[in-house]
Amino acid sequence: EVQLVESGGGLVQPGGSLRLSCAASGFTVSTNYMSWVRQAPGKGLEWVSIIYSGGDTYYTDSVTGRFTISRDNSKNTLYLQMNSLRADDTAVYYCARGDGAFDFWGQGTLLTVSS
Amino acid sequence: DIQMTQSPSTLSASVGDRVSITCRASQSISRWLAWYQQKPGKAPKLLIYKASSLESGVPSRFSGSGSGTEFTLTISSLQPDDFATYYCQQYNRLGYTFGQGTKLEIK
Numbered sequence: 001e002v003q004l005v006e007s008g009g010g011l012v013q014p015g016g017s018l019r020l021s022c023a024a025s026g027f028t029v030s031t032n033y034m035s036w037v038r039q040a041p042g043k044g045l046e047w048v049s050i051i052y053s054g055g056d057t058y059y060t061d062s063v064t065g066r067f068t069i070s071r072d073n074s075k076n077t078l079y080l081q082m083n084s085l086r087a088d089d090t091a092v093y094y095c096a097r098g099d100g101a102f103d104f105w106g107q108g109t110l111l112t113v114s115s
Numbered sequence: 116d117i118q119m120t121q122s123p124s125t126l127s128a129s130v131g132d133r134v135s136i137t138c139r140a141s142q143s144i145s146r147w148l149a150w151y152q153q154k155p156g157k158a159p160k161l162l163i164y165k166a167s168s169l170e171s172g173v174p175s176r177f178s179g180s181g182s183g184t185e186f187t188l189t190i191s192s193l194q195p196d197d198f199a200t201y202y203c204q205q206y207n208r209l210g211y212t213f214g215q216g217t218k219l220e221i222k
């Protein structure tokens with residue numbers, strides 16, 4: 001059974017850093033395209049970043065230079081390293097599998113950026 | 116970025132009704148469009164990909180159509196479980212973008 005489990009969310013001060021994790025089971029992260037998608041409280045969905053099976057990475061403009069997507073093949077886990085966090089990064093962060101249409105999603109982890 | 120605009124933002128309907136939601140793209144996205152259903156506190160669920168392909172396990176009362184810049188999600192006969200928020204998403208070009216959502220409410 002395919003499963004994605006995010007962790008690592010929490011309360012961080014503006015300017016701080018945090019790393020989110022997404023542990024996968026039932027499939028291999030490294031042979032799939034994997035994304036992070038976020039949803040601010042009461043708002044819609046926003047695609048954040050993708051890592052291709054070949055390792056190429058892409059980001060939405062608002063996080064470029066601050067966020068880094070990566071994976072650990074030995075742990076079958078996806079990561080999102082977030083630096084220089086801002087209040088408008090506050091959201092539930094989902095990891096999702098797919099090369100555009102996302103067929104499996106995790107349950108999400110909440111990041112709150114506030115002083 | 117490609118802008119995705121859904122209409123209506125809110126839709127009130129009754130069990131058994133046939134409803135449609137429209138999604139318009141700011142430029143052609145061919146058929147690279149997905150539809151998702153989201154319930155409060157839950158992750159989105161993929162319903163339709165490539166504009167009209169039904170995801171495995173999704174009831175056949177859901178259907179998608181369109182190409183280019185205009186797309187439609189249709190639910191043929193609303194069931195109680197269908198009251199949720201629906202999002203379209205383009206994946207024609209990186210910088211994937213979602214519509215703002217359509218909340219389907221019980222009339």
